[in-house]
Amino acid sequence: MALNRKIAYIDLTTREIKVKPIPLEIRNRFIGGRGLDAYLLYNHTKQGVDPLGPENVLLISGGLLTATLASATTRTHVMAKSALTNMLGSTNMGGFFAPELAWAGFHHLVIKGKADRPVYIFIRNGDIEIRDAGKIWGKCVQETQWAIRDEIGDPEVKSLVIGPAGENLVRWANVMTGIKNAGGRSGMGCIMGSKNLKAVAVRGTMDVTIAHPMEALEYNKRFIDQITSSKVNQTMGTIGTPFIWGATNSWGGVRTRNFQYNQCEYSDDLEPERIDEIATQTMGEYHTCACYGCQVHCRGKHRLPSGPYKGMYSEGPEYTSQGAFGAEPDCRHADTVLTCNYLVNRYGMDTLETGSVISWAMELYEKGILTKEQTDGLDLCFGNDEALIEMITRICYRSGWLADTLADGCLPSADKIGKNAFDYLVQVKGMHNLHSDERGTPALALNIATASRGSDHLRSRPAIDLYHLPEPVLRKIYSSPVPYHGPLSSEQTDYEGKPWQVFWHENCYMATDMLGICKYHTMFLGATHPNFEDWSRVVQLNTGLDYSPLHLWEAAVRCNMIERLFNLREGMTRYDLRKGEMLNHRYFDEPCLRGAPGVIGRKIDKKKFIKMVDEFYEHKGLDENGVPKPETLKKLGLESEPSHLV
Amino acid sequence: MQTYNKVLKTDYEKCTGCRLCELVCAVKHDHVSSPIRSRIRIIKWEAEGVYVPMSCQQCEDAPCGIACPAKAISRNMDMGRVEIDYNKCIGCRTCVSVCPFGAMHFVATDRKVIKCDLCDGDPQCVRFCDIKAVKLVDAGDVSLEKGREAAKRLQEADRKASSLVA
Numbered sequence: 001m002a003l004n005r006k007i008a009y010i011d012l013t014t015r016e017i018k019v020k021p022i023p024l025e026i027r028n029r030f031i032g033g034r035g036l037d038a039y040l041l042y043n044h045t046k047q048g049v050d051p052l053g054p055e056n057v058l059l060i061s062g063g064l065l066t067a068t069l070a071s072a073t074t075r076t077h078v079m080a081k082s083a084l085t086n087m088l089g090s091t092n093m094g095g096f097f098a099p100e101l102a103w104a105g106f107h108h109l110v111i112k113g114k115a116d117r118p119v120y121i122f123i124r125n126g127d128i129e130i131r132d133a134g135k136i137w138g139k140c141v142q143e144t145q146w147a148i149r150d151e152i153g154d155p156e157v158k159s160l161v162i163g164p165a166g167e168n169l170v171r172w173a174n175v176m177t178g179i180k181n182a183g184g185r186s187g188m189g190c191i192m193g194s195k196n197l198k199a200v201a202v203r204g205t206m207d208v209t210i211a212h213p214m215e216a217l218e219y220n221k222r223f224i225d226q227i228t229s230s231k232v233n234q235t236m237g238t239i240g241t242p243f244i245w246g247a248t249n250s251w252g253g254v255r256t257r258n259f260q261y262n263q264c265e266y267s268d269d270l271e272p273e274r275i276d277e278i279a280t281q282t283m284g285e286y287h288t289c290a291c292y293g294c295q296v297h298c299r300g301k302h303r304l305p306s307g308p309y310k311g312m313y314s315e316g317p318e319y320t321s322q323g324a325f326g327a328e329p330d331c332r333h334a335d336t337v338l339t340c341n342y343l344v345n346r347y348g349m350d351t352l353e354t355g356s357v358i359s360w361a362m363e364l365y366e367k368g369i370l371t372k373e374q375t376d377g378l379d380l381c382f383g384n385d386e387a388l389i390e391m392i393t394r395i396c397y398r399s400g401w402l403a404d405t406l407a408d409g410c411l412p413s414a415d416k417i418g419k420n421a422f423d424y425l426v427q428v429k430g431m432h433n434l435h436s437d438e439r440g441t442p443a444l445a446l447n448i449a450t451a452s453r454g455s456d457h458l459r460s461r462p463a464i465d466l467y468h469l470p471e472p473v474l475r476k477i478y479s480s481p482v483p484y485h486g487p488l489s490s491e492q493t494d495y496e497g498k499p500w501q502v503f504w505h506e507n508c509y510m511a512t513d514m515l516g517i518c519k520y521h522t523m524f525l526g527a528t529h530p531n532f533e534d535w536s537r538v539v540q541l542n543t544g545l546d547y548s549p550l551h552l553w554e555a556a557v558r559c560n561m562i563e564r565l566f567n568l569r570e571g572m573t574r575y576d577l578r579k580g581e582m583l584n585h586r587y588f589d590e591p592c593l594r595g596a597p598g599v600i601g602r603k604i605d606k607k608k609f610i611k612m613v614d615e616f617y618e619h620k621g622l623d624e625n626g627v628p629k630p631e632t633l634k635k636l637g638l639e640s641e642p643s644h645l646v
Numbered sequence: 647m648q649t650y651n652k653v654l655k656t657d658y659e660k661c662t663g664c665r666l667c668e669l670v671c672a673v674k675h676d677h678v679s680s681p682i683r684s685r686i687r688i689i690k691w692e693a694e695g696v697y698v699p700m701s702c703q704q705c706e707d708a709p710c711g712i713a714c715p716a717k718a719i720s721r722n723m724d725m726g727r728v729e730i731d732y733n734k735c736i737g738c739r740t741c742v743s744v745c746p747f748g749a750m751h752f753v754a755t756d757r758k759v760i761k762c763d764l765c766d767g768d769p770q771c772v773r774f775c776d777i778k779a780v781k782l783v784d785a786g787d788v789s790l791e792k793g794r795e796a797a798k799r800l801q802e803a804d805r806k807a808s809s810l811v812a
Contacts, residue, residue, distance in 0.1 A: 067679050068679055069669065069673055069679065071666075103679075103680060103681070142693060146693065178692060205680065206680070207679070207680045208678060208679040209677070209678045210677060210678060210679060214673075217670060217673055217674065220670075221773070224774065224776065283695065285659075286659050286777070288662060289663050289664075290662040290663060290664035291664065292664060293664055293665065293666045294666070295776045295777075297662035297664060297777070313693060313695055
């Protein structure tokens with residue numbers, strides 16, 4: 001059953017492998033997936049550990065519900081100390097890897113040390129083997145997976161791999177599986193590369209028992225009907241996440257030319273309809289595909305319509321790539337977005353960070369902070385599609401001064417470039433923001449400032465705040481599973497009540513990541529989607545564990561706190577622009593110049609923003625510096641963590 | 647006389663490759679999650695984005711039944727399916743070898759062969775496939791959709807040709 005899935009400790013230096021059960025007491029407190037990974041990371045690394053050194057640990061896991069009859073429980077989580085942020089590194093991806101890991105007998109892998117030459121780990125039904133990867137080192141993401149299948153002689157092997165970007169220690173390199181299932185943000189692929197670990201391949205045929213199979217089957221049907229009946233998911237299942245673009249861009253929430261504008265003008269070619277048209281022309285009427293057990297099937301399929309890779313099969317693009325390779329560098333061609341999407345997925349690098357860092361460099365070039373000599377002759381101006389595409393390859397292979405500099409991450413780059421390059425950076429904790437512009441949405445601004453892995457939308461974003469839901473509806477959502485009587489506002493430009501919403505979503509998303517469920521199956525984009533109440537039932541039917549909604553909520557609060565403890569141990573301080581929970585001055589100083597009438601002129605009010613962070617800290621039981629109060633740690637049972645520092 | 651007249655019809659162009667059918671099939675039959683226990687399998691060419699659901703065709707003249715040395719496989723007219731009599735089955739896997747669709751499977755842990763039984767008339771793969779890549783249709787109607795699509799293509803080609811002449 002799910003509960004007898006094990007944890008494997010693999011030392012790449014000594015090649016020693018230990019397999020242990022996951023004690024129920026630990027399960028009860030940290031559930032699984034990202035939550036349990038956070039607990040392990042905090043205990044298995046020492047303060048100030050070199051992220052690229054052998055002492056850093058790489059944690060790979062599935063959630064508690066992975067491979068059970070809970071819909072879309074396919075997410076793989078990977079955690080380590082990040083070499084991009086020098087704080088928490090964490091990523092979550094779809095695909096088919098985590099269920100295969102569970103069928104192979106494991107829920108968690110703890111990988112330590114560093115191999116003396118390129119290797120990959122192969123796991124089959126409880127057996128773990130470290131194999132030579134000399135022949136596959138250097139290959140792109142997809143070829144790596146096919147080569148492993150050929151070598152093992154099994155087309156059903158699923159692999160989590162790095163591409164050349166991870167090998168070359170690009171600080172934001174991804175772990176990847178399939179064509180484009182990407183574990184992005186915070187550079188977990190870089191950590192794999194630093195360990196000479198090219199891939200983890202798994203094949204499993206062991207049963208995962210279901211506690212109440214027939215009831216779980218029926219409940220799953222209801223769950224699915226709830227998911228598929230929402231317009232959001234129906235739309236997403238037809239044209240993928242690009243559907244978000246139309247609304248956010250016309251409204252004025254898409255940062256353009258790095259951060260100069262909040263809307264990409266004259267961008268018809270980037271609209272979801274155009275992307276869908278290309279997909280239809282190249283793949284036919286049905287052109288979306290799905291992760292394991294998911295009915296949302298939000299991933300688009302297409303063949304590249306033009307350019308040097310014309311005709312190549314590719315998946316995506318996501319909404320994030322429209323922003324990263326469309327709006328931010330002001331390159332308004334669908335074909336460019338698709339080419340860039342194709343390249344980052346082959347190289348295995350984060351689409352958001354790549355597009356953002358290049359757009360930042362473009363602004364520096366425009367302002368004369370970067371010279372043509374520093375760009376190695378490249379005319380790195382906004383709207384230069386060829387330069388954008390060229391930069392992606394250069395960064396992956398670190399060719400030239402600028403690419404090599406940028407590949408080390410935005411903060412070291414700002415120092416190296418010098419002058420006032422730092423002032424133009426749109427980052428938190430050393431990681432770029434996605435292309436969304438939060439100047440008109442204080443709740444979203446609070447989310448990116450306080451996210452545990454750096455500026456990021458998937459840790460606590462109350463995206464439904466943009467829907468203008470009536471106050472009674474908000475009250476119903478946000479008063480469960482713990483009561484909340486404070487203010488709530490339907491107006492997205494307000495500051496009132498938003499800290500609670502961010503706190504609520506932080507716990508909601510942690511819960512999905514602990515259970516292994518995709519965020520499109522909870523209150524991320526759909527306000528009617530399942531959350532704590534439903535999960536309590538799903539956990540009970542699938543595993544037999546009696547976790548009340550409140551139990552899951554408290555576990556999520558606990559795991560978020562462990563992540564915070566890790567960041568604090570690594571030097572997080574509230575107002576530090578490099579390691580803190582503060583936004584770049586541009587959010588406070590530069591007003592929105594485009595968008596809807598209510599958006600033009602908006603910027604974040606610094607005083608109100610600081611008050612929001614204060615309130616957010618209060619909800620979390622932190623002092624004014626963002627440090628947990630002793631009573632908070634006691635309440636969460638974390639007062640003696642790290643409990644078994646290894 | 648065939649009393650149950652429905653057959654499983656798959657449409658690989660629609661399949662999103664999610665493999666939920668495999669999961670619900672395994673749970674329905676064996677009460678556990680394990681794709682190797684599924685009677686329906688999604689065969690994939692990920693590099694091309696092609697996914698093909700493969701399941702028993704309930705052949706009229708089933709090679710598995712003809713080849714079975716223990717005469718354990720026969721047609722059940724009431725249920726419209728080819729089925730295995732486990733009291734007779736000797737586990738020789740001849741049926742696995744001769745099935746032209748690879749739809750007869752051997753579960754190594756249980757040491758027995760398995761195949762689609764149409765869930766006694768309510769196939770769970772059909773019930774859970776939201777995009778309807780797997781359907782249960784009247785046997786006589788299997789070609790209906792395909793015929794209409796072909797006719798549409800012809801009609802479009804005809805229209806194009808006419809416009810060239812005009």
